Amino acid sequence: MNNTVIPLTPLDLAIAAGLVVLLALLTWRLRLGMSGRVLIAGARTVVQLLLLGIVLKYLFDTRHLALIALIAFVMLAVAGREVMARQQRPFKGVWGYGLGTMSMFISSFAITVFALNFIVGPEPWYLPQYAIPLLGMMLGNTMTGVALTLDHLTQNAWQQRAIIEQRLMLGEDWHSAIRDISRQSLRTGLIPIVNAMAAAGIISIPGMMTGQVLAGSSPMDAAKYQILIMFMITAGTGFAAVLSSWLGARRLFDERQRLRLERLQPPNGAA
């Protein structure tokens, strides 16, 4: 291990925090009404990441499979909440939470487990140093893709209700009546990750690669890992988006292929 990382002292972090406080002061001066949010978000970063550090340290020391699985499911649960919160009209009831979470679960977990076993191959395959960061990056990106897809799908189904119903009246089946909308929603969900792949390394140096280089890995190793991650994320986001748009479209119709928009919540969770 060629560990050349320079440890950061609390003072180093305090200086960096000073920059955020400066930004908060600036937004307060400009009356953007968000200085409070900047500070709170900053505080959350500190607490959440330090906690993560503690948990990961414990996890890396013990390498307990059940504990790793537990952490993985907590991550999934939080990502599921986030997907729901990012939709203006999520489905009512258990579907609102379940649909996105299920899509992310199937896609992210399957691809992470696959990559760990057949590509990276750590010993044991669930070695937390690999499993947790990989899954985290998968979930973080899949979450965005699924949220965008579902949000676009439900919003447009709502707005184009008359068109969908007209197509049903003319005898189209549900699949064909919503085809244009689900295609477009899928496209919306996939654009960010495809753009990220295209821009990787030229416009942005991805966070993970930055981290690996700072921690002393050779740039070539870091690049290879970043490529692997990019492909995993793209595949994971893509499959999850396809799955969620199909499940979501299906849920918009009942067994007699009627459009059931009352299965969606009113915007902003208003009753």
Next chain:
Amino acid sequence: MSELRLEKLKVAHLDSVDLVVKAAEIVCLSGQSGAGKSLLLRSIADIIPHGGLVYLDDCSSLECTAPQWRKQVGLLPAESQWWLDSVGSHFTEVDEALFERLGLSAGALQWQVSRCSTGEKQRLAILRLLANKPKCLLLDEPTGSLDPENTKRVERLIKQIAVEGNIPVLWVSHSEEQIERIADRHVVVRDGGLFTA
């Protein structure tokens, strides 16, 4: 022998509606807005959840898939919707003779939907519906946006189709004169039920 029969149809405030529209018969529906005329037509087409049963030719809506059913009971909504750029891409089959009956030519298929007037769209929507060869017609104010001449054209065409094809027709109309001209029977939707006018 084609016949449309509603048995104890329930939707929103309409309770237990029974109605038979015989083959080749035109039944006009009228009633204040909000009385449930459109809801009734939409339930018959099984576009919205409802109670009770609907039969066409003694065959219940539940005996076939929803798309098959909707092709048979042609529902024309009060406002037609178009989702592709050109008129023609919404049509699967074209019967030029029908176009001429409504004062249009097959050249209308090349038109851009966005440049059609409300009245043109309405007549094209009727033609689009007829291309499905429905066995029954549910028309929600089909001439609401048409001038007197085109209104007459639509009335003559539907009447002829009803008689020649033995097709039952439910026609929502607000115009007394129109009802006078076309209806074999006139039914009013009021207080959650149907009443013979």
